[in-house]
Amino acid sequence: xxxxxxxxxxxxxxxxxxxxxxxxxxxxxxxxxxxxxxxxxxxxxxxxxxxxxxxxxxxxxxxxxxxxxxxxxxxxxxxxxxxxxxxxxxxxxxxxxxxxxxxxxxxxxxxxxxxxxxxxxxxxxxxxxxxxxxxxxxxxxxxxxxxxxxxxxxxxxxxxxxxxxxxxxxxxxxxxxxxxxxxxxxxxxxxxxxxxxxxxxxxxxxxxxxxxxxxxxxxxxxxxxxxxxxxxxxxxxxxxxxxxxxxxxxxxxxxxxxxxxxxxxxxxxxxxxxxxxxxxxxxxxxxxxxxxxxxxxxxxxxxxxxxxxxxxxxxxxxxxxxxxxxxxxxxxxxxxxxxxxxxxxxxxxxxxxxxxxxxxxxxxxxxxxxxxxxxxxxxxxxxxxxxxxxxxxxxxxxxxxxxxxxxxxxxxxxxxxxxxxxxxxxxxxxxxxxxxxxxxxxxxxxxxxx
Ligand code: S3P
Numbered sequence: 001x002x003x004x005x006x007x008x009x010x011x012x013x014x015x016x017x018x019x020x021x022x023x024x025x026x027x028x029x030x031x032x033x034x035x036x037x038x039x040x041x042x043x044x045x046x047x048x049x050x051x052x053x054x055x056x057x058x059x060x061x062x063x064x065x066x067x068x069x070x071x072x073x074x075x076x077x078x079x080x081x082x083x084x085x086x087x088x089x090x091x092x093x094x095x096x097x098x099x100x101x102x103x104x105x106x107x108x109x110x111x112x113x114x115x116x117x118x119x120x121x122x123x124x125x126x127x128x129x130x131x132x133x134x135x136x137x138x139x140x141x142x143x144x145x146x147x148x149x150x151x152x153x154x155x156x157x158x159x160x161x162x163x164x165x166x167x168x169x170x171x172x173x174x175x176x177x178x179x180x181x182x183x184x185x186x187x188x189x190x191x192x193x194x195x196x197x198x199x200x201x202x203x204x205x206x207x208x209x210x211x212x213x214x215x216x217x218x219x220x221x222x223x224x225x226x227x228x229x230x231x232x233x234x235x236x237x238x239x240x241x242x243x244x245x246x247x248x249x250x251x252x253x254x255x256x257x258x259x260x261x262x263x264x265x266x267x268x269x270x271x272x273x274x275x276x277x278x279x280x281x282x283x284x285x286x287x288x289x290x291x292x293x294x295x296x297x298x299x300x301x302x303x304x305x306x307x308x309x310x311x312x313x314x315x316x317x318x319x320x321x322x323x324x325x326x327x328x329x330x331x332x333x334x335x336x337x338x339x340x341x342x343x344x345x346x347x348x349x350x351x352x353x354x355x356x357x358x359x360x361x362x363x364x365x366x367x368x369x370x371x372x373x374x375x376x377x378x379x380x381x382x383x384x385x386x387x388x389x390x391x392x393x394x395x396x397x398x399x400x401x402x403x404x405x406x407x408x409x410x411x412x413x414x415x416x417x418x419x420x421x422x423x424x425x426x427x428x429x430x431x432x433x434x435x436x437x438x439x440x441x442x443x444x445x446x447x448x449x450x
Contacts, residue, residue, distance in 0.1 A: 004397075004416040004427060005440035006404025008381070011254030011302065012433040018242045020045035020070060020235035021263050022422050023169070024293065026053045026096050027201045028233045030104060032074035033062035033082070034180060035205050037230035041072045043261075044235055048421045049094035056101055059085035060112075076230055080155070080181045084110040088148070091116045093348060093392060093421045096170055099128045102151055103174030106137035107181035109155030115148035119348050119392035125149060128174040131162045135178050159184035159224060163216070166343065167316045169194035172220065176202065176209075182224040191217040194316045195267045200292040205231050236263035236295040240320045241423045243271055244398045245433060246300050247324045250280050251331040251406040255302040257433060260286075264296045270318025271325060278305040278332055305332035307377050312340025319343060322373070323399035326355045330364040331406050332377035342371035348418070349393035358400050361386035362411060385409030394418040398426055405435050412440045 025045040030053065032039035044050065046069070054064050054072070061083035063075035077083075082104070089112055091098040098114055102125070105112050115121065126145035133139055135157045141149035159182050162175055172188045176198055179186025199220055202209050208223040242262045249255040264272075264284060272282060281303050284296040305328055318325070322344055329336035344351040356368035363383030365376035384407025390397040397413050404411030419426045427437045 001415045001442060002417050003412055003414050003440040003442050004401060005410050005412040005438055006401040007410045007436035008407055009252060009405040009434060009436045012245070012249045012252055012257050012435060013255065014433050015258040015260065016245055016429050016433055017260055018237040018245070018262060018429070019047065019423060019425065021238040022047065022049060022240070023096060023195060023197050024201070024235050024263070025050040026100055027173070027197050028235060029053050029057050029064070029074065030100055030177065031201050031205045031228065032230060032233070033057040033060065033076045034079050034104070035076040035228035035230045036078045037076065039074045039076065039230040039233060041074065041233045041235065043070045044072050045238065045422070046070060047424050048092055049097055052090065052092040052094050053097045053101070056089045056091070056097065059087065059089060076228070079225060079228060080108060082108050082110065085112050088113045088115055091120060093117050093119055093418065095120060095123055098125070098147065099170040099174050100177060102128050102132060102139070103177035105151040105153045106132040106135055106178040107157035108153040111150060111152045113148060113150045117392060121147045124346055127166060127168060127171050131160070131171070131175050132178055135160045135182065137178070157182035159186055161187040163189040164191065167192040167194050169198070173198040176220065176222050179222045179224050180207070180226070184224055186222045186224060188220045189217050190220070192313065192316050193218050193267055195265065197265070197293070201233070204233070204292045205229065234290045236290055236293055237261045238422070239263050239268045242298060243321050243324045244402055244423070244426070245430060246282070246298065247328045248402045248405055248430065248435060249300045250275065250302055250305060251328060253302050257300050259298040259300070261295055262298050264294045266294070267317050270314045271321035273314065274308065274310050274318065274325060275305070275328065277308045278328065279303060280305060307332050307334035307336040310336070310338040315340040315343065320395060323351060323355050323395045324402060326359060326373060326375055327399050327403045329375040329377055330359055330382050330403065331380065333379040334377055336375045336377065337372065339372045341373060347393070349391040349396060351393065351396065354391060354393060354396045358386070358388045358396065361388065362403060362407060381406055381408045383408055384411045387412040387414060390415050390418055392418050394421045394423065398423065401437055
């Protein structure tokens with residue numbers, strides 16, 4: 001356990017470059033390993049989640065070399081060319097790594113066993129196991145299709161059409177990755193569009209993939225068994241990581257912060273839309289496209305925020321940002337209602353419960369039901385003065401540290417180590433902007449382990 005404390009802080013100022021996008025980093029490593037030849041990846045997130053994917057791709061026969069910070073060379077083996085790993089693949093805390101890997105393994109004629117940390121072993125895998133079994137893979141898991149599980153892949157995967165029962169980019173991606181080694185067309189229909197990094201990167205590596213909006217939703221069709229060729233990839237800054245300094249700058253009066261090179265894929269920018277509706281001053285400068293992904297420099301200045309209603313349809317475009325939005329809502333004037341949050345119950349922790357318990361412990365009036373959250377904003381500094389159990393959840397850890405900066409009394413977290421899964425260097429980046437975040441003495445926690 002490594003506890004941290006965030007003390008009430010003055011204005012944040014300056015420029016900070018957030019680490020590479022986690023979703024895109026996983027996909028870059030996986031597709032580079034499935035391509036023929038060399039791929040040079042720049043800006044790769046070197047957080048623990050992505051390093052698990054790198055280790056797994058190495059165990060499956062790809063050659064990966066870290067040339068410099070964020071600069072990785074990968075020699076791929078071609079679709080269908082992965083080899084059986086000699087040992088269990090430990091995916092740590094990463095749902096994305098586990099689910100995407102299951103898709104890759106499903107259509108390779110090899111066997112592999114996947115496990116993860118206590119958080120990942122609690123998370124549902126049926127959402128990927130069910131369609132992958134229908135494609136021909138055998139998957140044997142613990143009760144409820146939880147990790148550890150074994151995948152016995154097939155070399156003769158059947159082309160497949162699947163309508164997503166939950167809006168999940170991980171499930172969509174697992175099926176598309178399995179479809180890479182199936183003859184013919186693999187189709188995924190998503191009633192609500194989710195992040196499309198897999199589609200963009202598959203196209204970048206040379207796959208034939210079409211996307212069509214229809215009455216049933218969005219249909220994504222991938223032609224199987226393409227020859228993927230190694231490509232350079234530039235990973236943009238992660239908008240889900242930028243969200244933390246961005247909200248901190250909004251709620252600490254007098255702040256002005258610039259965050260260069262952040263991904264602004266429209267399927268990821270629900271938080272920016274919501275914050276602007278709350279009255280936030282956020283501008284996008286120097287908009288450009290890098291490796292098929294939209295990127296911009298974000299400029300944010302503090303100002304009063306007002307509570308809003310966040311519609312359920314927006315959830316897929318900001319699914320990881322509700323913890324930090326709840327922090328902004330706690331400091332805003334009036335009530336914020338967020339709907340369509342049932343997926344938050346199956347993230348790294350039960351995030352809906354963790355947000356509600358943590359805000360209540362910090363003196364904020366909050367109400368959660370099965371899939372919605374209502375926060376009564378304080379219209380300024382929140383009381384604070386609590387210690388939050390992070391329950392192996394990086395985004396809960398960072399969100400409550402940001403809340404502590406805008407509180408009357410310090411807020412501590414019991415364990416900062418989960419932050420390294422997505423945002424290595426978080427505390428240093430924030431203190432560089434003027435935030436008072438420092439190591440703390442271990443103390444009793446006041447929220448339940450979610
Ligand atoms: C991700 C998809 C989302 C998100 C996760 C990353 C991805 O999960 O919460 O952090 O990279 O595909 P779901 O697919 O479960 O919605």
